[in-house]
Amino acid sequence: MLMPAMxxxxxxxxxxxxxxxxxxxxRSVGLRVETFPSAQEFIRYEPDGxxxxxxxxxxxxxxxxxxLQGELARAGKDIPIIFVTAHGDIRMSVxxxxxxxxxxxxxxxxxxxxxxxxxxxxxxxxxxxLARTRLAELRVRYETLTSRQREVMGHVVAGRLNKxxxxxxxxxxxxxxxxxxxxxxxxxxxSVADLVRMAEKLG
Amino acid sequence: MEDRTDEVVRLRAQIEAxxxxxxKLERTSGEMxxxxxxxxxxxxxxxxxxxxxxxxxxxxxxxxxxxxxxxALGKDAAxxxxxxxxxxxxxxxxxxxxxxxxxxxxxxxxxHYYALLNEWVENRIFPGADGGIIVLQCYVTxxxxxxxxxxxxxxxxxxxxxxxxLGSGELFxxxxxFRIFGLDPEKVKPSYPxxxxxxxxxxxxxLQNAFEHAVRVKGEYDMExxxxxxxxxxxxxxxxxxxxxxxxxELVEYVGAVIDMTERRRAEEALNTVQAELARVTRVTALGExxxxxxxxxxxxxxxxxxxxxxLMRWLDADPADLQESQSATExxxxxxxxxxxxxARIRAFVKRGNDRKTRMQVNDALRExxxxxxxxxxxxxVMLTLELAAALPLVxxxxxxxxxxxxxxxxxxxxxxxxxxDTSRFLTLGxxxxxxxxxxxxxxxxxxxxxxxxxxxxxxxxFTTKPDGMGMGxxxxxxxxxxxxxxxxxxxxxxxGETFQFTLPTAASAEC
Numbered sequence: 066m067l068m069p070a071m072x073x074x075x076x077x078x079x080x081x082x083x084x085x086x087x088x089x090x091x092r093s094v095g096l097r098v099e100t101f102p103s104a105q106e107f108i109r110y111e112p113d114g115x116x117x118x119x120x121x122x123x124x125x126x127x128x129x130x131x132x133l134q135g136e137l138a139r140a141g142k143d144i145p146i147i148f149v150t151a152h153g154d155i156r157m158s159v160x161x162x163x164x165x166x167x168x169x170x171x172x173x174x175x176x177x178x179x180x181x182x183x184x185x186x187x188x189x190x191x192x193x194x195l196a197r198t199r200l201a202e203l204r205v206r207y208e209t210l211t212s213r214q215r216e217v218m219g220h221v222v223a224g225r226l227n228k229x230x231x232x233x234x235x236x237x238x239x240x241x242x243x244x245x246x247x248x249x250x251x252x253x254x255x256s257v258a259d260l261v262r263m264a265e266k267l268g
Numbered sequence: 269m270e271d272r273t274d275e276v277v278r279l280r281a282q283i284e285a286x287x288x289x290x291x292k293l294e295r296t297s298g299e300m301x302x303x304x305x306x307x308x309x310x311x312x313x314x315x316x317x318x319x320x321x322x323x324x325x326x327x328x329x330x331x332x333x334x335x336x337x338x339x340a341l342g343k344d345a346a347x348x349x350x351x352x353x354x355x356x357x358x359x360x361x362x363x364x365x366x367x368x369x370x371x372x373x374x375x376x377x378x379x380h381y382y383a384l385l386n387e388w389v390e391n392r393i394f395p396g397a398d399g400g401i402i403v404l405q406c407y408v409t410x411x412x413x414x415x416x417x418x419x420x421x422x423x424x425x426x427x428x429x430x431x432x433x434l435g436s437g438e439l440f441x442x443x444x445x446f447r448i449f450g451l452d453p454e455k456v457k458p459s460y461p462x463x464x465x466x467x468x469x470x471x472x473x474x475l476q477n478a479f480e481h482a483v484r485v486k487g488e489y490d491m492e493x494x495x496x497x498x499x500x501x502x503x504x505x506x507x508x509x510x511x512x513x514x515x516x517x518e519l520v521e522y523v524g525a526v527i528d529m530t531e532r533r534r535a536e537e538a539l540n541t542v543q544a545e546l547a548r549v550t551r552v553t554a555l556g557e558x559x560x561x562x563x564x565x566x567x568x569x570x571x572x573x574x575x576x577x578x579x580l581m582r583w584l585d586a587d588p589a590d591l592q593e594s595q596s597a598t599e600x601x602x603x604x605x606x607x608x609x610x611x612x613a614r615i616r617a618f619v620k621r622g623n624d625r626k627t628r629m630q631v632n633d634a635l636r637e638x639x640x641x642x643x644x645x646x647x648x649x650x651v652m653l654t655l656e657l658a659a660a661l662p663l664v665x666x667x668x669x670x671x672x673x674x675x676x677x678x679x680x681x682x683x684x685x686x687x688x689x690x691d692t693s694r695f696l697t698l699g700x701x702x703x704x705x706x707x708x709x710x711x712x713x714x715x716x717x718x719x720x721x722x723x724x725x726x727x728x729x730x731x732f733t734t735k736p737d738g739m740g741m742g743x744x745x746x747x748x749x750x751x752x753x754x755x756x757x758x759x760x761x762x763x764x765x766g767e768t769f770q771f772t773l774p775t776a777a778s779a780e781c
């Protein structure tokens with residue numbers, strides 16, 4: 066599997082030998098690795114928004130990996146998780162998968178199984194990150210609209226006719242058409258349908 | 269004149285004779301009066317109440333205790349003489365019995381509760397020479413109370429008593445004995461042969477053997493067996509017997525008790541089941557926890573070893589190979605493999621330490637306890653178990669529980685091995701004797717089917733079993749326990765059939781030096 070460039074793998078495992086071994090394996094395929102001995106230390110770490118995934122031991126001192134999964138979700142930190150465990154049972158893996166885990170591997174695992182899971186996780190992370198980037202750009206463009214233009218955009222994406230918009234806002238139909246052209250230019254929208262999709266993303 | 273003289277002589281002789289008769293009569297009368305006085309004295313001196321009635325139910329005499337009793341009831345004995353019983357006493361509890369003796373002239377003994385006196389009385393009623401009746405009455409309240417206590421005691425404790433006359437074969441049972449056996453005292457006459465029919469078929473021969481043995485040695489016996497009641501329910505009973513000898517030392521009778529053990533047995537069985545279940549659960553839980561802990565402790569370094577090996581292959585496969593990373597990965601593999609090994613060594617040391625509960629102990633004590641444990645099972649299987657324990661054995665250094673596990677296992681195997689032989693020839697011997705100067709030899713000998721040479725070669729192998737539902741672990745574990753004690757366990761065939769398992773244990777003196 067092709068690894069996305071600049072992916073970072075976070076490893077949380079209380080066993081130093083396991084952390085060292087995972088670090089070596091992941092570095093050998095060109096991945097950036099950051100290791101943490103406990104959930105608490107990982108929580109304190111602020112990711113930079115680049116594609117990343119988390120390799121997480123289920124059994125951790127001071128709270129299980131499943132607890133950390135819940136905590137990250139509540140904090141809005143969207144990071145794909147690959148669970149590894151020495152004594153996983155079905156109930157535990159079902160719970161982890163339902164909560165959105167990418168994979169649930171038993172120790173010791175095949176290197177390829179782990180690397181495949183990491184590859185998938187980083188792709189997902191990258192997609193999510195790309196989506197976030199695009200949304201941020203869209204916001205910047207939206208910010209350039211005047212308040213009147215935002216008003217008009219609201220009517221356009223709601224599918225109103227120009228003359229209705231004009232009478233409602235107390236302006237001429239010509240003025241509405243001018244606003245529409247400027248809106249399309251500033252938002253880099255190819256069509257009204259394009260503009261509707263952008264409005265949906267902006268929420 | 270002559271005639272008159274003769275007449276006078278004759279008359280005188282007659283007078284003399286009459287006087288002698290009178291004197292004789294007077295003597296007799298005096299004797300009779302004296303005798304009557306003596307009888308009166310005797311009657312007055314006995315504590316029983318005496319009174320006599322003539323054929324018309326008139327009182328003819330009372331003794332003093334009777335007069336005192338009447339006085340207590342507000343009657344004057346002297347005034348009653350010549351009065352009819354039925355006119356004076358409207359409520360005579362044994363009226364029918366009095367009438368029967370008066371009519372049939374056959375003595376009767378009769379007990380009844382005399383409410384006026386608040387006493388139990390016993391009336392012995394005899395036909396009198398004058399055609400009436402004589403009544404002797406005594407208080408039996410105390411005896412009745414003791415009898416009642418005894419019956420209550422028997423009922424409450426579920427203990428019946430019995431006596432067997434060895435001459436006649438007659439068997440006497442108490443009411444509680446009948447109740448335990450579920451039999452009606454009115455309908456069943458117990459005897460030794462009929463007793464055997466009520467014994468559970470599986471226990472019959474063991475009981476018979478034990479009893480016949482006791483009779484031979486004029487000894488006591490104490491047996492537990494099952495009986496089958498007429499309603500087909502099974503009761504567990506314990507019978508104890510004590511021999512009774514005559515002055516010549518001949519055995520004449522056995523007296524004994526029979527105790528209903530069913531409830532106790534049931535409670536014991538329930539307790540045993542709960543204990544066994546608890547022990548099993550505890551063991552399984554402890555093993556489970558230990559296994560999870562071991563799995564985690566060993567799995568972490570193994571995971572690291574495997575992962576390092578994968579990364580080593582990738583560092584070597586790179587172009588160019590990264591020898592420094594490869595070197596580090598290899599060093600980590602060695603380090604983590606050693607760590608896994610150390611975890612296992614630690615667990616092994618822990619398990620060994622946890623099991624080392626050896627104390628200086630008497631082998632005979634441990635064997636007697638095993639005897640107590642298996643006694644019921646041995647009897648149930650119709651096996652005769654004999655202990656042959658040498659006196660004054662040296663102490664051994666052993667874990668008693670483990671030692672007993674081994675012996676118990678061998679004994680249960682022996683019982684299983686004898687299932688295939690008739691129950692009249694199932695003999696089990698459990699013995700202990702010195703073995704050389706520094707060991708004790710424990711022997712478990714059975715008269716079962718024995719082992720064939722192939723079985724004998726493999727009987728100590730793990731998972732080897734001759735039983736359809738056996739695990740094949742008992743003897744393997746037994747051998748390892750014995751060897752952990754510094755002893756040996758082996759088996760050999762008996763000359764007259766069956767198998768003998770033996771093991772040695774070093775004496776405490778030799779084990780400690």
